[in-house]
Amino acid sequence: MLRLFTLLCIFSTLQAAAQQTDFDLIVQPVDTKARDFSEYLVQLAWMNGPDGIIAIEEVKNAESAIKNTKKEWMRDIQATFNLNEANVRAPDTSSNVFFPRYNLGLNLNLYNILSQKEKNQIGKRDIEIAEQKVNKRKLEIRAETLSRYANYKLAHEILKARTLVEQDMNSTYILVQQLYKNDEKTLEDYTTASAAYFAASEARIRAETDVLIAKYRVEEMIGLKWEQVQHPAKEF
Numbered sequence: 001m002l003r004l005f006t007l008l009c010i011f012s013t014l015q016a017a018a019q020q021t022d023f024d025l026i027v028q029p030v031d032t033k034a035r036d037f038s039e040y041l042v043q044l045a046w047m048n049g050p051d052g053i054i055a056i057e058e059v060k061n062a063e064s065a066i067k068n069t070k071k072e073w074m075r076d077i078q079a080t081f082n083l084n085e086a087n088v089r090a091p092d093t094s095s096n097v098f099f100p101r102y103n104l105g106l107n108l109n110l111y112n113i114l115s116q117k118e119k120n121q122i123g124k125r126d127i128e129i130a131e132q133k134v135n136k137r138k139l140e141i142r143a144e145t146l147s148r149y150a151n152y153k154l155a156h157e158i159l160k161a162r163t164l165v166e167q168d169m170n171s172t173y174i175l176v177q178q179l180y181k182n183d184e185k186t187l188e189d190y191t192t193a194s195a196a197y198f199a200a201s202e203a204r205i206r207a208e209t210d211v212l213i214a215k216y217r218v219e220e221m222i223g224l225k226w227e228q229v230q231h232p233a234k235e236f
Contacts, residue, residue, distance in 0.1 A: 048223025066123030
């Protein structure tokens with residue numbers, strides 16, 4: 001028991017000293033201006049992606065559930081009312097009637113009433129869990145969006161490099177082809193230059209495909225076609 005208490009004290013101290021996460025910085029609120037273009041993409045992903053919307057709706061469900069839970073004790077209270085038949089029938093003058101005119105009763109479910117406080121605590125924890133799921137989705141959506149955008153930019157840079165190499169190889173190929181026609185280069189030189197050019201051309205085509213795939217993956221996150229994104233810092 002003492003060891004557990006010591007561990008809890010250590011955890012509380014570390015938690016107090018640790019830097020707390022501001023989830024409004026992880027995903028900036030959609031009604032505020034994004035710090036830069038990448039943060040704008042994160043906003044779009046959070047606003048348009050179904051996972052973020054589902055997480056927010058789960059919080060609303062938890063909040064509605066605890067409202068109903070707080071009222072459950074009313075369901076377990078039942079009142080009864082009975083008229084005494086002796087007072088309903090015509091009076092019998094030969095006898096005295098001492099029964100009450102009516103009976104009132106109240107039925108209580110003590111277990112549910114006494115456990116109501118704990119149910120309310122469970123409801124509050126459910127809300128906290130739902131809110132933490134929202135935060136978890138913010139972290140995941142931010143990381144995934146920025147990663148995909150980084151891959152998209154990398155694919156563009158690789159395409160630029162592949163295009164330059166292809167242009168150089170094409171120039172070399174044309175030169176060697178002309179020299180070969182003038183018998184200044186051998187067939188092997190011509191074949192080597194030709195193979196290098198076509199390899200560079202294939203690499204450039206593959207790089208173009210990688211750009212398209214990377215763009216589609218960004219579009220999947222933000223819920224918009226890349227051409228629909230309007231931002232002054234948009235690069236491609």
